[in-house]
Amino acid sequence: MPRPLDARALAALAANPGCRRRALLDGAGVDKGALAEALGSPSAAFGQSQFAIARGNTFESRVKSDGGTELLRLLHERTGGEEPRDAAVPDLAAAGPEGRAARTALALREATASGGWTLLDHPMLALEVAGSPAYLEPDAVVVAPDGRWTVVEIKSFPMIDAAADPAKVGAAARQAAVYVLALERVAGLVSGAAQDTGSPAPAVAHSVLLVCPKDFSNLPTASLVDVRKQLSVTRRQLARLTRIEEIADALAPGASFALDQPAPELTDTVESVPATYAPECLSACELAFHCRDRARSVDAVTALGRGLRAELGGLTSVGAVLDAARGHAGDAADPAVAALRRAAALRAEALAGATVGGAVCR
Template sequence: MPPPRTRATLRHRLAELRGPSVPLKALDARALAALAANPGCRRRALLDGAGVNKAALADALGAPSSFGQSQFAFMRGNAFEARVKADGGAELLRLVHEKLDPTAEPPTDALVPDLTAVGPEGRAGRTELALREATEARRWALLDHPMLALDVAGSPAFLEPDAVVVHPDGRWSVVEIKSFPLLDGSADPAKVGAAARQSAVYVLALEEVAARLGARTEDGPAEESMVRHRVLLVCPKDFSNLPTASPVDVRKQRAVTRRQLARLTRIEEITDTLPEGMCFAPDLPQEALEAAVETVPAAYAPECLSACELAFHCRARSRAQGAVTAVGRSLRAELGGLTTVDEVLAAAHGEAGDPADPAVAALRRAAELRAEALAGSAEALASGTEALASGAEARAGQEVAVCR
């Protein structure tokens, strides 16, 4: 067994995998939520941990992905966020007070600490210090784009929420600003769900900060927790550019994300299985990149198409191998030990498989029902064709009789 890696050695190894001249692609909360949704994918865990730009890698592999946000949506989101945070965040704090803490005193004189520092580690340290100071002051405080550190499979991920608000009671709330509208007080459930999963990652990171500061977290009752589980989702109202907000309870998403992150294989365990000199730099020949990518096992599912830049490449490989996961995780779970399409067809036709296996028995019963249905359809089609022919003959006879 190889000796355990130190943090510096692991960073050096990940830099080698990324490429000596390739800049680090930071792991954000959106990518982390997608990673937690598929914890069995070692390929994504390694590439995200190493800071590999998966979009550039997909282009180099000849399987580009359209995954990502358009430039127009990005600019619109930035403009809306700037409006929400104007005047020292007065409107944002008003919404937090109204939706999350209406019994507290109004945020008329809130703290807005300066969080600038050198590097993500420095910014994370400055954020932690600002949270401590604001909590001890027992005043409203707005932390604009704080930096939070979260341990992911043994590698630190630095996350940047839109805002964190400290309440007068010393508790903290996450604020997520999105550019999709709230129409009559509700929004697209899929978009709200994605925002909730992203906010749950920030809640987990804040809980780690609270634990380091000695504050009470989820080990105690929810009402005594330092980090609130109701985040504030700020969006445009109807079809205007005026901000409105809605509280979102992320306890379920937080629990799921925490459990899934705990299942992730540690990055050093994956790197220890890789050959020396392997690299994912996008300027390498396509054959070398394909060999490097295939060295790390993936766990493709159709859901990856909306969450991972390498989804088209992994889908093509999954289809070429005949893997049943290409058609969905739920079906894969139902098939038990049958992992390929060929195995499934052979079991359904009685050419392989244990008849005592419930999955094999169900497949064979389904094949029998399909054969009966097709036979019945063929008989019905033949009867219909015969009836049409008889009707045509009768009409032809009538026409002849009329002509005579």
């Protein structure tokens, strides 16, 4: 069964838009973990343990209990405005993701027109990515009386002394930015309808409410996280993604990612789709070990990091970098080549000094 794109996968795609392999596999719903196993390069364990998932679900249920009273109180504390009372919690059930997305859009429109507080529990948002629809499900969206829509992310990692792990907050912000982007699409549609009926126009907040356990307890606390930077990067990077149909057209006729085919044929199919490996992939993609081995086998400098790859310009292999540094190849007028030769000279000078110093000491 194809695996649908989610916000975490889209955030990873946005972080590496040049990787056609991931774009095609995610767009086709291929289980990359199972694919890595079939290729003989199993990935490290991804995702949370069952215990962590159960703990997170229990915490989320507590935050949303009693009609989301505690959640709305936390949002009101951070944003001010009218005090929340008798918030509506509409039923968003519908057939299939398309039906749920349509029902969510209708609920958002009705909530904006009502002029009261509304909590949408696990709404469904649609976003087009590389020519294909992706359906996303944030933890919650709150509609305030002034028409402001705020994405809510509920996480089980703690906030200790009002601060959480920066790496985890950053990952949550990147994921939330995908939800905000999808919510802006819905807001555009609702705004058009609002102009026709004279209803209030919605405004999507660019700060999301991050709710976490307080210190070492199970009591919720919250912080507003500005995701404007992540939103800008995500919007730009997703726009750069090549349409999945164009990538698929480059495959050989009859090519398949079926896991039951012989390993050599599966490997050839995977390798026929270009990948852009970087060390950051190790924490975001199940195929990272396979792609890293391939990058190392051809001495690709991308295996050393995107920052270094950007500095080296047209030098794409470790061998080419070493030849340029030693003066055996490369244009001396190239800034990257000049910097490498200067670095090699300084290294030789330092090593010569160390050798002389050692001889004197002896």
